[in-house]
Amino acid sequence: MSVRVPVVEAITKANDELARLNRARLDSRGILGLNIMASPGAGKTSIIECIVPKLSRDLRVGVIEGDIATSFDAERAAAAGATAVQINTGGSCHLEAQMVSQALDQLPLDALDLLIVENVGNLICPATFALGTHQNILVASVPEGDDKPYKHPRMYRGVQVLIINKVDLLPYVRFDIERFRRGVNALNEGVLTFEVSCTTGAGMEALVDWVRAEAAARRAGAVQT
Amino acid sequence: MSDEGKSLHELPIAQGILESVLRAAAGSGATRVSHIHVVVGDVSGVSVECVEFYWDSISRGTLAHGAAFHVRRVPFEMTCLVCSHTFSPTAAALGYDCPSCGGARVRMSHGQECYLEAIDVDANDDAETGSDPAHESRTPS
Structure with missing residues (x-):
């Protein structure tokens, strides 16, 4: 006898459960977790290099660097003043909660206020895999073109924060920021947006202030509970 | 990840589906899983064809080995908040x-x-069928 059994379960359920455990590890210590995603070359590591020296004046910062191979990015994050751990995914195109869990084992969590996870450069699958961080941040850079919200709707829809990087190049490249904003707005109305340049430093203070305020709120939440 | 670390992301997804199916x-009370029904949106970022590719090897020795995959594709669709018209944005040039x-x-x-919707199983006639009501289930947004 053949029987239909309804299930209705997210395909990413196993990862989602591990992400919840990661979140609990951060929450129990009042650590703010940020997941930075972008295409390769958008400036994820450069942004980390820009903000960590400013943040580490009053926050203890840990960085998890996801890369297919090499530890260049972890070295750059460590040089900026963070405690850095490298995850080499060995070909996988995104980070998963399980990899972040193993990286958390290597970090001094009791001595951290902020965890920045730099995902593998890719605009497709990182959006599918929750890591347990509190804020998903997408870095979009001006030279990538203004069509990205239309070509990668899943990624633009799934983030809480959007950083538009390399705004100093706006006069030199074809990037219709109104068309870009229109696409973003259709997918993710009201997403918190920062316009920055790692080269000129424009917009960095506002980004740093936001991270600081979010971290303070997380810490206050952990003290209350 | 270990040895499987060099895979595409569909391997862990396939393993997750296998766990849910089993x-x-x-x-x-199934004796065999004959069909697996999944629902996948066109912009979900998941390729179920790749999941099928891994299925034979990861499901070997389980009740779900040899099960047929049925994929219900859901097109990318937008809804206008002003006039309630629904449309599928197909060309980036047209925008949203x-x-x-x-x-x-x-x-x-x-x-x-991106979710598993149902499975078809061969069940013993005297076994209780239907999903376990205590089983956690949710529809992803």
């Missing part, structure tokens, strides 16, 4: 503006789905 099968009223206040209404 859990549901165990709760229904409503083709009916021209408005820019639209919402993504479909295309991100």
Whole structure:
């Protein structure tokens, strides 16, 4: 006898459960977790290099660097003043909660206020895999073109924060920021947006202030509970 | 990840589906899983064809080995908040503006789905069938 059994379960359920455990590890210590995603070359590591020296004046910062191979990015994050751990995914195109869990084992969590996870450069699958961080941040850079919200709707829809990087190049490249904003707005109305340049430093203070305020709120939440 | 670290992301997804399938099968007194029904949105970022590719090797020795995959594709769809018109943005050049009223206040209404919907099992006639009501289930947004 053949029987239909309804299930209705997210395909990413196993990862989602591990992400919840990661979140609990951060929450129990009042650590703010940020997941930075972008295409390769958008400036994820450069942004980390820009903000960590400013943040580490009053926050203890840990960085998890996801890369297919090499530890260049972890070295750059460590040089900026963070405690850095490298995850080499060995070909996988995104980070998963399980990899972040193993990286958390290597970090001094009791001595951290902020965890920045730099995902593998890719605009497709990182959006599918929750890591347990509190804020998903997408870095979009001006030279990538203004069509990205239309070509990668899943990624633009799934983030809480959007950083538009390399705004100093706006006069030199074809990037219709109104068309870009229109696409973003259709997918993710009201997403918190920062316009920055790692080269000129424009917009960095506002980004740093936001991270600081979010971290303070997380810490206050952990003290209350 | 270990040895499988060099895989595409569909391997862990396939393993996750297998776990869900076997859990549901165990709760229904199944002797074999014959069909697996999944729902996948066109912009979900998941390729179920790749999941099928891994299925034979990861399901070997389980009740779900040899099960047929049925994929219900959900097209990318936007809904206009002004005139309620629904449309599928197909060409990036057209953007997301409503083709009916021209408005820019639209919402993504479909295309991100990614879930296991049901399995068909061969069950013993005397076994209880149906899903376990205590089993956690949810529909992803």
